[in-house]
Amino acid sequence: MLLESPPSVSDKSFSSADGRDESRPYDPYGDDSSRPCDRRGAIHRAQGWGEAAPGSGNPSNEPRSFEHECRANAQRMSASEEVRRLTLDWVCETAKYKYTYNFTWLGRPIIQLPADIIAMQEIIWQVKPELVIETGIARGGSLIFYASLLEMLGGDGRVVGVDVDIRQHNRVGIEAHPMFKRITMIEGSSTDEDVVRRVYEQARGKSPVLVVLDSSHTHEHVLRELELYSPLVTKGSYLVVLDTIIEDMPDEFFAHRPWGRGNNPKTAVRQFLKASSRFQIDHAVEDKLLISVAPDGYLRCVRE
Numbered sequence: 058m059l060l061e062s063p064p065s066v067s068d069k070s071f072s073s074a075d076g077r078d079e080s081r082p083y084d085p086y087g088d089d090s091s092r093p094c095d096r097r098g099a100i101h102r103a104q105g106w107g108e109a110a111p112g113s114g115n116p117s118n119e120p121r122s123f124e125h126e127c128r129a130n131a132q133r134m135s136a137s138e139e140v141r142r143l144t145l146d147w148v149c150e151t152a153k154y155k156y157t158y159n160f161t162w163l164g165r166p167i168i169q170l171p172a173d174i175i176a177m178q179e180i181i182w183q184v185k186p187e188l189v190i191e192t193g194i195a196r197g198g199s200l201i202f203y204a205s206l207l208e209m210l211g212g213d214g215r216v217v218g219v220d221v222d223i224r225q226h227n228r229v230g231i232e233a234h235p236m237f238k239r240i241t242m243i244e245g246s247s248t249d250e251d252v253v254r255r256v257y258e259q260a261r262g263k264s265p266v267l268v269v270l271d272s273s274h275t276h277e278h279v280l281r282e283l284e285l286y287s288p289l290v291t292k293g294s295y296l297v298v299l300d301t302i303i304e305d306m307p308d309e310f311f312a313h314r315p316w317g318r319g320n321n322p323k324t325a326v327r328q329f330l331k332a333s334s335r336f337q338i339d340h341a342v343e344d345k346l347l348i349s350v351a352p353d354g355y356l357r358c359v360r361e
């Protein structure tokens with residue numbers, strides 16, 4: 058159901074039943090300009106943007122910022138049990154077809170949900186990290202993604218990726234990519250002492266530092282990664298723990314995996330947060346994404 062496009066203004070633009078000009082976009086608010094910016098404005102109004110959110114407790118229609126309104130809408134959306142149920146149903150149904158394997162970033166396969174990719178883009182713009190560290194490289198699309206954003210930001214930002222098994226064809230593809238100039242790859246387990254030492258070497262003197270954990274998804278492994286890599290995350294930056302959604306999905310999805318309900322990144326995050334006051338779950342991210350592999354996994358570093 059979520060795959061369907063939301064009703065858009067232009068969907069109605071070719072109905073001539075009421076005798077309107079068929080070449081012009083339908084505007085339920087009477088704005089019949091066809092200039093692109095006006096059209097966008099009409100779509101925003103049709104979706105309730107730029108007005109007091111229905112049921113948002115702003116009857117006086119006080120002016121409020123766009124950001125404030127988006128946040129309020131996302132909170133209400135996320136609080137809807139129906140929306141949450143539909144979202145999880147959609148994630149589970151599409152997971153049967155390996156939905157997350159369908160995408161590439163600048164030509165390299167990236168095993169992520171598109172919404173999480175957008176969230177990471179927003180975080181990287183906000184934090185402007187000098188270093189991004191990711192455990193779990195696979196085919197390298199996520200490393201290329203971070204590197205390409207750092208390239209656009211300018212500066213000397215770099216990416217360090219760690220994987221226990223960098224397959225030869227992936228290494229060749231990643232090393233041949235124009236963004237490889239910003240990437241260092243380290244082969245070995247992310248919890249191996251020597252690997253950790255090499256990552257710390259790369260992080261020396263760098264700030265801000267952003268860490269993404271996307272390797273093995275067992276509770277024990279992720280908890281160890283959290284302990285080892287969280288000290289590198291700088292205040293105001295993020296520690297992103299992917300695949301926390303395993304806790305919310307039926308066990309049958311992970312029948313042949315060492316992780317599952319009760320043993321996954323989310324259970325590791327819960328245990329880690331009991332002992333660490335440096336990080337808080339940034340619920341604003343998941344409230345607006347909904348479709349995410351990382352519910353409770355976007356951790357903001359709030360203390361030095």
Ligand SMILES: C[S@@+](CC[C@H](N)C(=O)[O-])C[C@H]1O[C@@H](n2cnc3c(N)ncnc32)[C@H](O)[C@@H]1O
Nearest residue numbers: 167168193194195199220221246247271272273
């Ligand atoms: C989900 S994939 C990573 C996807 C990648 N981040 C992306 O977005 O395209 C998980 C990767 O973690 C690696 N991995 C598994 N166990 C590991 C470990 N102990 N240390 C480091 N990497 C590990 C696997 O080899 C695999 O390539």
